[in-house]
Amino acid sequence: MKRTPFIVRFFGATPKQGWIAIAIAAAITMILLPALHLLVPAGSPFHVSAYVITLIGKIMCYAIVAVAMDLIWGYTGILSLGHGLFFALGGYAFGMYLMRQIGRDGSYQSDLPDFMVFLDWKVLPWYWTGSDSIVWAIVLVLVVPALVALVFGFFAFRSRIKGVYFSIITQAMVFAAMLFFFRNETGFGGNNGFTDFKRILGYSITAPEMRVSLFALTAATLLATLVLGRYLVTSKLGRVLAAIRDAESRVMFIGYNPLYYKLFIWTLSALLCGIAGALYVPQVGIINPGEMSPANSIEIAIWVAVGGRATLIGPVLGAFIVNLAKSIFTVAFPEYWLFFLGALFVGVTLWLPDGVVGLWRKLREKRAAGVAK
């Protein structure tokens, strides 16, 4: 039998309805919303404010992380409580470039970032070499989180750490990293992190055009992630991953080595998180070690759980539901947000094991059964 070309397999994995949905989403995020933001005057009811653009852009970054989390948790059954680390590493890698782009416009008018002047450092540390080049920044964004994940994953998966053990170890990892980045001597701005960015490639970061460009870029990345995810989970590799999730011992008995499969999807997931982090930082304008707090990482899992594990659109929905709720709650009833979030954790695990996507499917099946009668 003739092998189908890769390109055909890659794009063929997403069905026709999927492509239509992607086209609609792309039209909204890349044409409609930017146009409403840029062209419609601020007084008009159709004007989309900078706040909304930034909020949706931020949540789309979270959605990329959620999809990455879903690949490793929903499809492979490995719950990571440390994905915030890869997100933050990507953010820091791009943040270094943004800090260098400030140039002499900082409060100390120095070539060095302000926090280094404050620490009385005279030269850039070696790991900041080349950070003024965007190409190098992108290389770092792609390589650093993936490399960290590769090394950590190799040791963890090789000794067959799994289940609760793996989850807690990843939490310990992100916790240790947070402590490390909190130190001023680490050279990443201590607990203030990076902020006060001015430019990307010489263009002002606060300009509306820059804002919608980043927004559209994020949307494109999210859609590309979904297409890639769809290809992966329908491929043979995806089926091995699901098999590892359901019965790892049997997969080994059949002759597969789960190590490489797990390592691949784990590293890919970290890479996607890193990209999301790099897109997040210029839109939000700050990155600090708080992003690595264990609470933030575990929240990623709840986005996926709310939307529905082992579905690709679920995590995206979950990220939007939880974060929009957070934006509303923390303003309207700040004391009750933690109660709500906690109840969401408990309620979703108890009553909605397949998330809102599972709920919708169930309702549709019920209706179909009713019609058949």
Added chain:
Amino acid sequence: MIPRIFLLLMLLLGCAAQAAPNPVLVRQLAVEESDDKIAAIRKIALTAEPEALALLQQLADGSLKDDKGEEITLNNRVRRELEGALAVLKLIDPDVNVRYKAVKEVATNVDAAMAPMLAKARDRESDPKIRALLVEIHALATLKDEDPKIRLAAAKGLASSADPNTKAVLKAQSEPANETEVEVRRAAFQSYLAVKDRLTLAENIGRVFSGLSLGSILLLAALGLAITYGVMGVINMAHGELLMIGAYATYAMQGLFRSYFPNQVDWYLLAAVPVAFFAAAAVGVLLERTVIRWLYGRALETLLATWGLSLMLIQAARVIFGAQNVEVANPVWMSGGIEILPSIVLPLNRIVIVGFALFVLMLVWVLMNKTRLGMFVRAVTQNRAMAGCVGVPTGRIDTVAFALGAGIAGLGGVALSQIANVGPDMGQGYIVDSFMVVVLGGVGQLAGAVWAALGLGIVTKFIESWAGAVIAKIVVLVFIIMFIQKRPQGLFALKGRFVES
């Protein structure tokens, strides 16, 4: 020569002058010029006689009258001199405690002029501990003497010191810039090495002790987690919040005692122990019955659900007790410390905590190994299906084990309230640490948890003293990740056959 004459005079007059001040001495003090007064005070102080102390005390009180019955006035300069003299004279106070305090005070500010006085106090001292200190201070005071022989003796005498300050002085004395005689330099250096070794030893003892106390806290936090994880195979992410509940129960008991039994306030802590246990156990049962029970066999979901519970408990604590830390005071019988060396004080509250952890450990050991309930718990830990087959009510054991684990966490909270801040977020940091103890020690093993907790505590404290707290934390985490590579089952693995799910 003059002091000797005074000594003689005083010996002659001493017996008679118990109550009334010696007129000869009073006359010396009743001079106009401040400089003369100071000189007189010095002279009197140097005699180091009880009579001199009484006299100067009277002078300080303003009750000393001169021949004409007029009060002897003091200006600030004289008064300062007088206070210094009194401090030194306290060295011959009849009360041992006053003398001890005086020695400590004098030790912080040794002056070469004090040497003869110190020698006298040393020779009359009967208490061996104070005497040893006086020997040391005297040696310090004579280290700068003009006579090289005295300097040499002083340098040699200081070898038995255990004071960081002495170490620095000896180091300086062993350098050519400060000391001309080779002999003295060599002796000073020898003594410096001896003092340094003694101090290093003391520091290490202190580190081991603070490691033990950290280990005790870790043990109290991890024991409960080890039981629930062993029995049910789930990690309760709200375990840290059960510690918090124990601490807040202690706080509540303190408030209760303050308002209803103000005379027995110091014993609130004892009353808090059972209250904290049952409060945390009750919350534990509630969590198990309402949430965890329904997630049986879904360990990862349990992780998320219990995390949600922990968020709710934290917020509940914020609503009830406020977001600020609350103040829990050490009872009087727990404050203070035991001094093993001048530089090392072991705080009493930490000693009590180590003892308390031992007590809880004993209790758990008896419960697990000597009772029927403990046998059931161990049976379910080893093989749930088999235990169920032979009639162990596994569902009920789950609840009881969870209550027990939660209760022990509550006890940990009582201990924690005595050394750490009590606030809504206090439990958050403990889940990872306690889990590390469980991982390191192996599941279902008390001995494993004990060794792991103490080992982690001591190693952490040692690394902290070299590299700081943050690096210590990172090193320990990296070490544990490496350790799991070699021994995924922990230090002490249960022997037996297990079916891997």
